[in-house]
Amino acid sequence: xxxxxxxQPGMFVQEKEAVTLDCTYDTSDPSYGLFWYxxxxxxxxxxxxxxxxxxxxxxxxxxxxxxxxxxxxxxxLVISASQLGDSAMYFCAMREDPGAxxxxxxxxxxxxxxxx
Amino acid sequence: SAVISQxxxxxxxxxxxxxTIQCQVDSQVTMMFWYRQQPGQSLTLIxxxxxxxxxxxxxxxxxxxxxxxRPNLTFSTLTVSxxxxxxxxxxxxxxxxxxQGGNEQYFGPGTRLTVT
Numbered sequence: 001x002x003x004x005x006x007x008q009p010g011m012f013v014q015e016k017e018a019v020t021l022d023c024t025y026d027t028s029d030p031s032y033g034l035f036w037y038x039x040x041x042x043x044x045x046x047x048x049x050x051x052x053x054x055x056x057x058x059x060x061x062x063x064x065x066x067x068x069x070x071x072x073x074x075x076x077l078v079i080s081a082s083q084l085g086d087s088a089m090y091f092c093a094m095r096e097d098p099g100a101x102x103x104x105x106x107x108x109x110x111x112x113x114x115x116x
Numbered sequence: 117s118a119v120i121s122q123x124x125x126x127x128x129x130x131x132x133x134x135x136t137i138q139c140q141v142d143s144q145v146t147m148m149f150w151y152r153q154q155p156g157q158s159l160t161l162i163x164x165x166x167x168x169x170x171x172x173x174x175x176x177x178x179x180x181x182x183x184x185x186r187p188n189l190t191f192s193t194l195t196v197s198x199x200x201x202x203x204x205x206x207x208x209x210x211x212x213x214x215x216q217g218g219n220e221q222y223f224g225p226g227t228r229l230t231v232t
Contacts, residue, residue: 033219035221037223042225043228044224044225044226045159045223046223047117047220047221047222047223093159095219103161104149104161104210104221106160108157
C-alpha cells in the first residue's frame with residue numbers, strides 16, 4: 001500500500017483565492033511527521049510546513065496551513081491568498097519513526113497553477 | 117534553517133562516465149540524505165550518509181553504482197558511476213534541522229543530470 005497518496009489531478013486556482021491540496025497517509029507508527037514541499041520548475045525542493053503526529057494544533061506558516069485530521073489520516077495543505085508565484089509542484093511527505101534521522105517517503109505530487 | 121549548496125547545479129555527461137556531486141551544509145549535521153528524482157516522478161531515497169561509517173543504501177541502490185563519501189559533519193559526495201541515460205535525474209541532498217526541534221528537513225538546490 002502507498003504510504004503517501006496524492007490523487008488530485010492538476011489543480012487550478014484564481015489569484016488571491018484559497019486552495020486545498022489533498023494528502024492522505026498510511027502508517028502504523030504512533031509517532032510520525034508530515035511535510036509539504038513546493039518544487040518550482042527550477043527543481044529545488046522548498047520546505048513549506050511540518051506537522052508532528054502529537055502536535056495539538058494544526059501547523060501554520062504564513063499563508064500555508066496544514067489541515068491535520070489524524071483519525072482520517074489526512075494532512076491537507078491550505079494555501080490562502082494564492083499568488084502567481086505559487087504555481088509549482090507540491091509534494092506531501094512523511095517521516096516514520098521518531099527523530100530527525102529517518103527518511104522521508106514522498107507522494108507523487110500535485111501540480112498547482114494559479115490563474116491571474 | 118540549514119543552508120545547503122550543491123555542485124554542480126547541472127551537467128550533461130556521456131554514458132559510461134562518472135559524475136561526483138558535492139553537498140555542503142553550513143552547520144554540522146549527523147545525517148545527510150541523498151535523493152533521486154527521475155523525470156516526472158517523485159523523490160526516492162538513495163542512501164543515508166553518517167559521518168564515520170559507511171552509507172546505508174535503500175533497496176534498489178548499490179554502493180558500486182552510487183558510492184558516497186562523508187568525510188566530515190558538513191560535507192558529502194555522491195558519485196553516479198558508469199552512467200546510462202536512465203540515470204538522468206535530479207539528485208538532491210538533504211539534512212534535518214530547524215527551529216522545530218530538528219524535525220524540519222531541508223534540501224539542497226539539486227543537481228540536474230542528463231546522460232546522453
